[in-house]
Amino acid sequence: MKENPASKTIRDRLEPGALSVEGFLGHDDRPLADIIAADTGEVEAAGLTVEQLGAFLESLHEAADSGWEGRVPLFDGRIRVRVTETLGQTPCPFACGAHSHKAVVEVFDDKEQVLLRFTPLDAHLIRNHGFFEGKGAPYRIAPAELIELYRLCME
Numbered sequence: 001m002k003e004n005p006a007s008k009t010i011r012d013r014l015e016p017g018a019l020s021v022e023g024f025l026g027h028d029d030r031p032l033a034d035i036i037a038a039d040t041g042e043v044e045a046a047g048l049t050v051e052q053l054g055a056f057l058e059s060l061h062e063a064a065d066s067g068w069e070g071r072v073p074l075f076d077g078r079i080r081v082r083v084t085e086t087l088g089q090t091p092c093p094f095a096c097g098a099h100s101h102k103a104v105v106e107v108f109d110d111k112e113q114v115l116l117r118f119t120p121l122d123a124h125l126i127r128n129h130g131f132f133e134g135k136g137a138p139y140r141i142a143p144a145e146l147i148e149l150y151r152l153c154m155e
Protein backbone atom coordinates (compact mmCIF):
# COMPACT_ATOMS: atom_id res chain seq x y z
CA MET A 1 0.00 0.00 0.00
CA LYS A 2 1.32 3.46 -0.91
CA GLU A 3 1.34 5.99 1.90
CA ASN A 4 -0.57 9.20 1.46
CA PRO A 5 0.99 12.52 2.58
CA ALA A 6 -1.07 12.70 5.79
CA SER A 7 0.14 9.31 6.93
CA LYS A 8 3.71 10.29 6.00
CA THR A 9 3.45 13.19 8.47
CA ILE A 10 2.10 10.87 11.16
CA ARG A 11 4.87 8.41 10.39
CA ASP A 12 7.48 11.14 10.94
CA ARG A 13 5.95 11.82 14.34
CA LEU A 14 6.25 8.13 15.20
CA GLU A 15 9.98 8.02 14.45
CA PRO A 16 12.55 8.08 17.29
CA GLY A 17 13.28 11.55 18.63
CA ALA A 18 10.08 13.23 17.40
CA LEU A 19 7.66 12.76 20.29
CA SER A 20 9.48 10.09 22.24
CA VAL A 21 13.11 9.10 22.46
CA GLU A 22 12.56 5.54 21.26
CA GLY A 23 9.75 6.24 18.84
CA PHE A 24 6.71 4.07 18.25
CA LEU A 25 7.72 1.93 15.29
CA GLY A 26 10.64 -0.20 16.46
CA HIS A 27 12.11 -2.03 13.47
CA ASP A 28 8.74 -2.28 11.74
CA ASP A 29 9.03 -0.91 8.22
CA ARG A 30 5.54 -1.84 7.05
CA PRO A 31 3.30 1.06 6.03
CA LEU A 32 1.40 2.41 9.00
CA ALA A 33 -1.96 1.42 7.51
CA ASP A 34 -0.75 -2.18 7.21
CA ILE A 35 0.48 -2.29 10.83
CA ILE A 36 -2.90 -1.05 12.01
CA ALA A 37 -4.87 -3.35 9.72
CA ALA A 38 -2.95 -6.45 10.83
CA ASP A 39 -3.36 -5.76 14.56
CA THR A 40 -6.96 -4.62 14.31
CA GLY A 41 -7.74 -7.72 12.25
CA GLU A 42 -6.24 -9.94 14.93
CA VAL A 43 -8.43 -8.30 17.58
CA GLU A 44 -11.55 -8.63 15.45
CA ALA A 45 -10.77 -12.28 14.70
CA ALA A 46 -10.86 -12.84 18.47
CA GLY A 47 -14.36 -11.34 18.58
CA LEU A 48 -13.29 -8.10 20.26
CA THR A 49 -12.78 -4.48 19.19
CA VAL A 50 -9.86 -2.11 19.67
CA GLU A 51 -12.29 0.25 21.44
CA GLN A 52 -13.02 -2.43 24.04
CA LEU A 53 -9.34 -3.17 24.61
CA GLY A 54 -8.33 0.50 24.75
CA ALA A 55 -11.15 1.30 27.16
CA PHE A 56 -10.06 -1.67 29.27
CA LEU A 57 -6.52 -0.27 29.51
CA GLU A 58 -7.89 3.16 30.37
CA SER A 59 -9.92 1.62 33.19
CA LEU A 60 -6.78 -0.10 34.52
CA HIS A 61 -4.92 3.21 34.45
CA GLU A 62 -7.74 4.96 36.30
CA ALA A 63 -7.84 2.25 38.94
CA ALA A 64 -4.07 2.37 39.33
CA ASP A 65 -4.26 6.17 39.76
CA SER A 66 -6.38 5.66 42.87
CA GLY A 67 -3.58 3.63 44.45
CA TRP A 68 -0.99 6.38 44.99
CA GLU A 69 1.71 4.24 43.38
CA GLY A 70 0.78 1.19 45.47
CA ARG A 71 -0.62 -1.96 43.90
CA VAL A 72 -4.36 -1.98 43.48
CA PRO A 73 -6.06 -5.40 43.30
CA LEU A 74 -8.73 -5.74 40.62
CA PHE A 75 -11.08 -8.42 39.26
CA ASP A 76 -11.22 -10.43 42.51
CA GLY A 77 -7.46 -10.22 42.90
CA ARG A 78 -6.75 -11.82 39.53
CA ILE A 79 -4.53 -8.83 38.74
CA ARG A 80 -2.93 -5.89 40.53
CA VAL A 81 -2.08 -2.61 38.85
CA ARG A 82 0.47 0.02 39.77
CA VAL A 83 1.15 3.37 38.14
CA THR A 84 4.41 5.27 38.11
CA GLU A 85 3.78 8.86 37.05
CA THR A 86 6.32 11.18 35.59
CA LEU A 87 5.72 14.85 34.99
CA GLY A 88 4.23 16.08 31.79
CA GLN A 89 1.99 15.08 28.96
CA THR A 90 2.53 13.61 25.52
CA PRO A 91 0.51 14.76 22.51
CA CYS A 92 -1.03 12.05 20.38
CA PRO A 93 1.25 11.39 17.37
CA PHE A 94 -1.85 11.11 15.16
CA ALA A 95 -2.47 14.81 15.91
CA CYS A 96 -6.05 14.20 17.02
CA GLY A 97 -5.66 16.81 19.76
CA ALA A 98 -5.52 14.36 22.67
CA HIS A 99 -2.80 14.57 25.32
CA SER A 100 -1.93 11.71 27.65
CA HIS A 101 -0.20 11.83 31.01
CA LYS A 102 3.30 10.47 31.02
CA ALA A 103 3.14 7.37 33.18
CA VAL A 104 3.79 3.67 33.11
CA VAL A 105 1.14 1.26 34.34
CA GLU A 106 2.25 -2.21 35.33
CA VAL A 107 -0.14 -5.14 35.56
CA PHE A 108 0.79 -8.06 37.82
CA ASP A 109 -0.81 -11.46 38.16
CA ASP A 110 -1.59 -13.08 41.50
CA LYS A 111 1.99 -14.38 41.68
CA GLU A 112 3.46 -10.89 41.24
CA GLN A 113 4.63 -11.60 37.71
CA VAL A 114 4.40 -8.66 35.34
CA LEU A 115 1.78 -9.44 32.69
CA LEU A 116 1.86 -6.12 30.88
CA ARG A 117 3.39 -2.64 30.96
CA PHE A 118 1.68 0.18 29.13
CA THR A 119 1.45 3.95 29.01
CA PRO A 120 -1.77 5.99 29.02
CA LEU A 121 -0.85 7.00 25.48
CA ASP A 122 -0.89 3.32 24.44
CA ALA A 123 -4.46 3.02 25.72
CA HIS A 124 -5.43 6.06 23.64
CA LEU A 125 -3.58 4.85 20.54
CA ILE A 126 -5.28 1.46 20.68
CA ARG A 127 -8.74 2.79 21.45
CA ASN A 128 -8.79 5.71 19.03
CA HIS A 129 -6.40 4.71 16.29
CA GLY A 130 -6.13 0.90 16.40
CA PHE A 131 -2.37 1.35 16.79
CA PHE A 132 -0.46 -1.07 19.05
CA GLU A 133 2.96 0.35 17.96
CA GLY A 134 5.37 -1.24 15.52
CA LYS A 135 7.22 -4.49 16.06
CA GLY A 136 10.30 -3.96 18.22
CA ALA A 137 9.02 -0.71 19.77
CA PRO A 138 9.65 -0.72 23.53
CA TYR A 139 5.98 -0.22 24.37
CA ARG A 140 4.43 -2.30 21.64
CA ILE A 141 1.61 -4.39 23.01
CA ALA A 142 1.08 -7.62 21.12
CA PRO A 143 -2.67 -7.88 20.49
CA ALA A 144 -2.65 -11.54 21.57
CA GLU A 145 -1.15 -10.60 24.93
CA LEU A 146 -3.74 -7.91 25.55
CA ILE A 147 -6.58 -10.19 24.46
CA GLU A 148 -5.37 -12.82 26.93
CA LEU A 149 -5.25 -10.28 29.76
CA TYR A 150 -8.71 -8.97 28.85
CA ARG A 151 -10.12 -12.49 28.98
CA LEU A 152 -8.37 -13.26 32.27
CA CYS A 153 -10.15 -10.26 33.79
CA MET A 154 -13.50 -10.26 32.03
CA GLU A 155 -14.40 -13.91 31.61
Ligand SMILES: [Zn+2]
Binds near residue numbers: 095096098125
Ligand atom coordinates in the same frame (compact mmCIF):
# COMPACT_ATOMS: atom_id res chain seq x y z
ZN1 LIG B 1 -5.10 10.40 19.07
